Amino acid sequence: MSKSAYMHEPESSEAFTPLQAGGRVLDCAPTRMGALVPTLPKQPLGDLIEQYKDQGYLWLKGFFDPEMVLAFRGRVLSHLGSAGLIAAGTDPRIGICSPQVGGKADIDRRLMEIVRSAAFESFCTQPELVAFMDAFLGGLSYIHKRKIMRYTRPGSSTFTPAHYDLVYLRGGTHRIVTAWIPIGDIPRRMGGLVYLEGSHAIGVKMEQEFAERAAELSPQERINAFNKHMTEGGWVSKDLPDMAQRFDSRWLVADFEAGDLMLHSPYMIHASTDNQDVENRIRLSTDLRYQDVQSEIDARWSNHWSLDDML
Numbered sequence: 242m243s244k245s246a247y248m249h250e251p252e253s254s255e256a257f258t259p260l261q262a263g264g265r266v267l268d269c270a271p272t273r274m275g276a277l278v279p280t281l282p283k284q285p286l287g288d289l290i291e292q293y294k295d296q297g298y299l300w301l302k303g304f305f306d307p308e309m310v311l312a313f314r315g316r317v318l319s320h321l322g323s324a325g326l327i328a329a330g331t332d333p334r335i336g337i338c339s340p341q342v343g344g345k346a347d348i349d350r351r352l353m354e355i356v357r358s359a360a361f362e363s364f365c366t367q368p369e370l371v372a373f374m375d376a377f378l379g380g381l382s383y384i385h386k387r388k389i390m391r392y393t394r395p396g397s398s399t400f401t402p403a404h405y406d407l408v409y410l411r412g413g414t415h416r417i418v419t420a421w422i423p424i425g426d427i428p429r430r431m432g433g434l435v436y437l438e439g440s441h442a443i444g445v446k447m448e449q450e451f452a453e454r455a456a457e458l459s460p461q462e463r464i465n466a467f468n469k470h471m472t473e474g475g476w477v478s479k480d481l482p483d484m485a486q487r488f489d490s491r492w493l494v495a496d497f498e499a500g501d502l503m504l505h506s507p508y509m510i511h512a513s514t515d516n517q518d519v520e521n522r523i524r525l526s527t528d529l530r531y532q533d534v535q536s537e538i539d540a541r542w543s544n545h546w547s548l549d550d551m552l
């Protein structure tokens with residue numbers, strides 16, 4: 242596929258709505274903010290792979306049946322809702338946050354139950370996703386057991402600082418593909434993922450520099466995202482506006498919908514923005530890591546995700 246066939250941008254003034262991350266307002270000038278390029282999944286595989294390599298991501302529109310995703314959203318949020326997360330008398334599929342949210346510990350305990358549940362396992366291993374990942378990776382795909390699910394309340398200070406994923410997966414192959422799945426609609430004001438345009442090349446360079454500096458570290462320390470050469474938590478930065486300036490690049494944003502599947506390279510720098518939803522909805526998503534089954538697997542990811550696993 243030629244580049245021009247997919248390098249278009251939606252003509253939407255919404256693409257430039259001011260957003261914030263950790264309370265810092267992103268510069269919405271067209272030189273600092275743009276729109277992610279959507280892709281239809283039913284294209285020849287070779288074209289999809291080429292586009293992924295070129296952009297560092299693929300935003301596969303309508304990959305899943307939206308009703309199935311919304312039903313799963315309802316299932317998750319009704320489980321978390323019993324700990325007081327959801328406004329009484331409202332449909333958990335909509336996910337309106339309760340004005341008096343219950344104890345965080347109770348909600349998080351229920352979240353850990355969800356990520357260990359058969360319902361979540363079957364959501365993550367549904368046949369069309371497995372078949373697609375096998376084809377995309379060119380052989381049998383492996384999904385890491387450590388699967389993360391995130392909920393973000395509107396108005397909370399929770400956001401994901403800028404990073405690339407390999408920092409957390411240095412104990413195995415670098416040929417990882419992350420699948421990020423919005424569980425329900427996540428319009429940009431609800432704090433979805435944003436990607437630093439062209440940053441998969443920056444990630445490769447950063448990783449080379451890290452490898453040089455880390456030569457003196459023990460093998461254990463070298464793969465630890467919290468080692469002395471990393472910033473706290475392995476983040477590249479918590480200051481998204483500054484990063485766009487520093488790398489002279491743009492944050493690419495999108496209105497994600499139930500049914501979308503996002504794939505990104507382990508070198509692609511991404512983050513999330515704050516959930517500023519005026520309708521008071523909870524942002525819910527999962528992120529999964531794939532690789533081919535024959536390559537080296539980071540053993541630290543062979544357990545269920547826990548909030549305190551320090552990975």
Ligand SMILES: O=C(O)CCC(=O)C(=O)O
Nearest residue numbers: 391401419421513526528
């Ligand atoms: O959902 C988020 O806020 C972060 C997800 C993420 O960092 C990832 O999918 O790699």
